[in-house]
Amino acid sequence: MATNAHRSSQATIGRQTDNSPNSFLNQHLQQKTSLRYGDCYLRAPTNAFMPEWPNWIHRLSSSSCGTRAEHVRSTRTHSPVSFPLGIESVAASGSHLCDPPINCEPLGSKPPQENYIVAKQIVFDDDARGPLLAGVSKLARAVRSTLGPRGRNAVLDKGWGSPKVTKDGVTVAEDIELDDPFENLGAQLVKEAASKTNDVAGDGTTTATVLSEAIFREGLKMVATGADPMALSRGIQKAVDTAIAQIAKMATPINEKSKSDIKQVATIAGNNDPQIGDVLADAFTKVGKNGVITVEEGRSNETYVDVVEGMQFDRGFLSPHFVTNQDEVTVELDDCYILLFEEKISNNKKMIPLLEAISKAKKPLLIIAEDTEGEALATLVVNKMRGILSACAVKAPGYGDRRKAILGDIAALTGGKAIFKDLGIDLESVKVSDLGRAKQIRITSEATTIVGGAGKKADIEGRVAQIRREIEATDSDYDREKLQERLAKLAGGVAQINVGAATETEMKERKALIDDARAATQAALEEGIVPGGGTALLRCRAAVEKLEKATEGDQKLGVRIIRNVLDQPMRAIANNAGLDGAVVVNRVLQMKGKTEGYDANADKYCDLVAAGIVDPAKVVRTSLTNAASVAALLLTTESLVTEIPVEEEPAGGDHHDHGMGGGMPDMGGMGMGGMGGMGGMGGMGGMM
Template sequence: MAVKELAFDTDARKALLAGVEKLAAAVKSTLGPRGRNAVLDKSWGGPTVTKDGVTVAEEIELRDKVENMGAQLVKEAASKTSDDAGDGTTTATVLAEAIFRAGLKHIAAGVDANALVRGIRKSVEGVVAHIESMATPVKDKVAAVATISANNDTAIGKIMAEAFDKVGKDGVITVEEGKGLETYVDVVEGMQFDRGYLSPNFVNDAEKMMVVLEKPLILVYEDKIDSVSKLVPLLEKVVETKKPLLVIAEDVTGEALSTLVINKLRGVLQVCAVKAPGYGDRRKAMLRDIAVLTGGEAIMKDVGIELDKVTLAQLGTAKKVEISGDNTVVIEGAGSTKSIQERIAQIRAEIDLTDSDYDREKLQERLAKLAGGVAQINVG
């Protein structure tokens, strides 16, 4: 069993404060537009240069165990701020140090710790309310804010502002290595997921090797489709409408896939089949997102509806769907605004409840696809 180091009363408080001050000293030097960069040593590769508070904080481990506990307390506050707001980690560190130091002075003077905590919480409520009343929307100053965050690099600030302007506050901004010398913003229009056509025989734009379906009907089906007998009744109904068909399912194989390909090649039906995105419970959620966006119904396994019983009313639709070998983009789904907003509210609630950074990231991606969009910054 590992030996535990014990510290009590004044000795413990002094050591904790020392840890808090050491971490804060490293982090607060990066604060504000005139903040200085920190250089972080890495166990692999070259050093990292940054003025992001939480990045600096995460690299700090102190030799003294009690001091390190103090540093970890402030590090946790900075990380929580980053998760909730996406910024403000350095300010959170400065405030945490100030509150901790002032609190220890009152405790040393004999103030009850529990009463002190209640007072701090009550004061925080008043301060937050006052700050919110002073808040000014920065809709027209996004470039300035982004420039400050980018170490006063105006070029990066303008690119970030362009991306934010295109996808809005609910959108997602990703950064990828570009193939050219210039840095530019590429916006994905509509809902995109990383699944392409199941057969190149579905392609109707040979030049781009893509499938483009105008105002298609969209089947959202959770299970695998391999039975021709169950697929044919639905195909007959769709053919009568003279509209294209997009099939999104766990998989389409064997005779079912062959039937779709033959109908396409013979000119009977413009059709394409793609695998459903995601896995497990996330797949179910994404299928429901697609159904809400397109105004259709997600035919799930637990509902008990057989494929041959699916009606045209249960199919969704969109202005256009573009499918490549790797991706599918649904543009201007026909779902009702009310249903989409309700789905968005549900996803936001899930984001607030989750403790997993990975789950939060995936939920935010789903939110962006429904509410805003995805802007990709290609760095040259």
């Protein structure tokens, strides 16, 4: 009878037929809490319980439970309770045996995150700012060593493959994660300043990191003397605005058509590598400052530039029967008409009037539409093969609103009219005057290139101005990238730099270096250049000192902080070159020329602009702005909140006296607290 009662109890619990409000198990399941007991968490399938109960989690004892009342602790309420689980055993396979059996999925030794409350730790005042400074200092020390022409390399362990060797400050910064959670908060905030500088200006990440640490360190000294952090922050911002105004006055525009000027900037940004300067100068002089320059991994040891003239988009011919050059498998159309149609074209009858008009003009035709299919495509192919009309059809590039925009760009470039469906113009009513024109069109199976569009210069310039306004207005990096591609295809061109190297590690390092130098050169073309080597920031000190004299209270201390840190980049460059940074700074301050400074590469004092040692003004400005922003944020921090680190259990698990589950039915218990033995073998004694 007891056995039958035992089975009956198991059947009831296993099937979960009792869903009364008074049932504790039912209440816990409805409250969506996980049940916790023993060593492992198990997730039961949905069909194991009532339909309204999702996948609930139970932590069950590894040993045989039987029908006795077991203590279960809810991970949400943390209140101990007792009730009969009605579970026979939990096997090593992760299934507990009920009536009916329920197979469960092992979830490991920790409860699932959605049902697990994580405790937090909080620190205040100096206990918060101290670890922040320690984290910032560790990051800055690693990054500072890469600054300047004699900067040192950093070797990064990626955990797989060969280690990465780099002198790129942002790459080093992004690879740093500190063990202490409070120190890591400071490091992550400064990494944000470096990353933002890299995104905006393409260079200056190391300078931003060095300045962030210096401003924060000087600010903490002021806070320790009783200064108000908020007043310091306002003073810092005033000083930064003054320094930025001086940088703008100091900036000299460069001639975008001067290969030597561009080479100077690109060489410095490329860690004084003249080959990088030559390649980027070649690319920029070919496509202009409005062009797009992409950097790709090459297939040889040489680094070279490929330039695509005209407008190119990634759509190829719809039928190989359009091919005119059988050797190269391309379609080549000279002095061609271009139809720009937003919708699909499938009815050949609507096309016939336009095709007849073009055939009489004895000119080729390119159709750019959402798609050309069925009878319409067959008509074009047949007429081409019979020699009646040389034509080709390609799909329109892009999707949705971006497709409309690109068709509008092509219309402006070719002097045609984009036929959109919301204009209410049918294909039958399209005239030859609505079509665009181009001197040459080349189409492969993957891309279409339009060269020599017949569009008016005023229309193209208006379209370019519109795209530039959209670039300034957008907050999306993806949209900005696509808009810049459209701008390049209209106003400049597209150049691809293929990076060559002997090894994969060198290839990746050079690719990153050239990409940063490209962005820095672009920044120089936008806002001009200033003396390099940290000289530009040092020359701003006089203006900041004037502001300090005119400022009162704790804000004056904030201005003084910026005055004191403007020499930090030059100090770091000199220290990396093996000199005393303080001595170099004092020597440069005594020099009268605003462009005179220290050339660390040649180890001499000279006119830096004349020697080609220059920095883009945008890079210097962005570095100082972002560094001051994050440092002011750190100074005004009063508390830190992080999760309490959880120590991982040893790989072998804990040493509590928990069994590993009873053996499978009819199998002897083996040692180690009852591990299931093989069938027919006697159990060995426990090895405890």
